[in-house]
Amino acid sequence: MNPFQGLKIWGMILLFVVSCKKAIKEEVALKGTKPNIILIMADDQGWGDLSSSGNNNLNTPNIDAIGQNGVSFVNFFVQPVCSPTRAELLTGRHFPRLGVYETSSGGERMNLGETTLADIFKEAGYKTAAYGKWHNGMQPPYHPNARGFDDYYGFASGHWGNYFSPMLEHNGEIVQGTGYLADDLTDHSIEFMEKNQKNPFLLYLPFNTPHSPMQVPDAYWNRFTDKELIQKYQGPEPENENFTRSALAMVENIDYNVGRVMAKLKQLHLEENTIVIYLSDNGPNGWRYNGGMRGKKGSTDEGGVRTPFFVQWKNTLPKGKIVTPIATALDILPTLSHLAGIEVRTERPIDGMDLSPLLFENDPTWKDRLIFNHWNGNTSVRNQNYRLDAQDRLYDMENDHGQMRDISAEYPQLTDSLKTAKAFWLSAVMPIEKDDRPFTLGDPDFEFTQLPARDAVPHGNIARSNRFPNDTYFTNWISTDDFVTWDVLVLADGEFEVQLYYACAPSDVGTTLSLSHGRSRMTAKVTQANDAPLKGMENDRDPRMESYIKDFKPMTLGKIALKKGRASLTLKAMTIAGEAAPEFRLLLFKRLR
Numbered sequence: 001m002n003p004f005q006g007l008k009i010w011g012m013i014l015l016f017v018v019s020c021k022k023a024i025k026e027e028v029a030l031k032g033t034k035p036n037i038i039l040i041m042a043d044d045q046g047w048g049d050l051s052s053s054g055n056n057n058l059n060t061p062n063i064d065a066i067g068q069n070g071v072s073f074v075n076f077f078v079q080p081v082c083s084p085t086r087a088e089l090l091t092g093r094h095f096p097r098l099g100v101y102e103t104s105s106g107g108e109r110m111n112l113g114e115t116t117l118a119d120i121f122k123e124a125g126y127k128t129a130a131y132g133k134w135h136n137g138m139q140p141p142y143h144p145n146a147r148g149f150d151d152y153y154g155f156a157s158g159h160w161g162n163y164f165s166p167m168l169e170h171n172g173e174i175v176q177g178t179g180y181l182a183d184d185l186t187d188h189s190i191e192f193m194e195k196n197q198k199n200p201f202l203l204y205l206p207f208n209t210p211h212s213p214m215q216v217p218d219a220y221w222n223r224f225t226d227k228e229l230i231q232k233y234q235g236p237e238p239e240n241e242n243f244t245r246s247a248l249a250m251v252e253n254i255d256y257n258v259g260r261v262m263a264k265l266k267q268l269h270l271e272e273n274t275i276v277i278y279l280s281d282n283g284p285n286g287w288r289y290n291g292g293m294r295g296k297k298g299s300t301d302e303g304g305v306r307t308p309f310f311v312q313w314k315n316t317l318p319k320g321k322i323v324t325p326i327a328t329a330l331d332i333l334p335t336l337s338h339l340a341g342i343e344v345r346t347e348r349p350i351d352g353m354d355l356s357p358l359l360f361e362n363d364p365t366w367k368d369r370l371i372f373n374h375w376n377g378n379t380s381v382r383n384q385n386y387r388l389d390a391q392d393r394l395y396d397m398e399n400d401h402g403q404m405r406d407i408s409a410e411y412p413q414l415t416d417s418l419k420t421a422k423a424f425w426l427s428a429v430m431p432i433e434k435d436d437r438p439f440t441l442g443d444p445d446f447e448f449t450q451l452p453a454r455d456a457v458p459h460g461n462i463a464r465s466n467r468f469p470n471d472t473y474f475t476n477w478i479s480t481d482d483f484v485t486w487d488v489l490v491l492a493d494g495e496f497e498v499q500l501y502y503a504c505a506p507s508d509v510g511t512t513l514s515l516s517h518g519r520s521r522m523t524a525k526v527t528q529a530n531d532a533p534l535k536g537m538e539n540d541r542d543p544r545m546e547s548y549i550k551d552f553k554p555m556t557l558g559k560i561a562l563k564k565g566r567a568s569l570t571l572k573a574m575t576i577a578g579e580a581a582p583e584f585r586l587l588l589f590k591r592l593r
Contacts, residue, residue, distance in 0.1 A: 046284025070312030092333035118148025172448030466547030510577025
């Protein structure tokens, strides 16, 4: 072949590639100017918790089908725990930049002024909804309704204490859930799809499972009760096989619900104009099969941060395509915005990359990149082939997923460059360990504000029901010297009706409570018992770490006028009629004017 023939062939290939890209853009335009988006995320599901990952302990045909009918990323990474991953997914920005440093007590909140995926799509004319575990701020303007979501149903804090008809919220108002929580969230998602089938919509469905407590309906648990596990955890740490069975049963329930969502898309004839994404928020919440990788939830090693990532857009994206370049949750916002033809307008720089070339092109031009994983003072760096772990050990991730052999001495130049990159990233994003942000109350654009025990500080004898605060309540309130405080910023003057969610033995009825903020004060007497027993253990398939719960009853304390400004909100018992003041779960403020 002479050089001119070669150039001619390459020219034909280039013309073919350009024509394909043009055809794809035209096909996208013909399908509708605004594709729907469904973003599904599991909670604490590991990469290995799918049958498509080689796990023969369970069956996940509906989740697997999203990858089989679309594009699968085999090297996709999130952060080691819940709140950081969710924050990065929603903003496309590294989570330390956002003020996220914890998973409770206010440290899970994204800074105000950040632009979310929902903000962007809502401005572009989309109907937006989130159903499930939010975990990026409870009080407006941190609440999902203030972050671009028209409709929100679920729980805004982290772990929850009961998955069967629990106390939840709908757009800030306390409501009672219906049935098993993952099923309930899916019901709301389907209703939203039906209601908005003629409008472009963005549906964010962050399931609460398989996060503990390990609760799942009998129909799923019965398939695993005596099941012999084929794939098991490979490391020296002991695997709790009962916990593993519980988690896998919960994942099969997720698969059932993913199937319901996909079936509804077909029924509504929306499948060809809907982009569906499936992923998890971190590694597995226990030592179990995870493809031989080292680490689990909370770890910055491969097993703690690698997740399945499937993208389906029927008849637009390739079917069954496998993508090997590394990618991250930061990329979801810029990618979806590009696919929907929406310009991202934000004052803050986006850290993620648009994955469209990897989705559409067979041999895309794609620059090398680094992905950083950080948690609890540990930071690791991943490039396409290697990971530098938190102790600056280097591993070949193509051939050593278990991170068994440190090769840093063999590749000193690469090791030094990744160490330098890690130090530069840390100096750029500046992770924090605590901050001074108060809890907000009375945003004038929103009717309800919740102040749970989770966000309060107990004083005196008062004890928290569990060391993991997110679903806790206060007990052992035995003295009038005991009290509870919140560091609160009232955002605007107003009058509020206040409800107390409490439990109280008949012998303790008569306690007088005082609530104050600055010069504002109100008092109320507890006049009815709510002798609610502890619950949750009856549905647990494996012993829990979290607090058990009670059916806390609302009591209207009265009305209080609050002035704009920052001060301690204090709940105090002026008198205690019996042995103790009520056990306390949360305060609900309703703006009246």
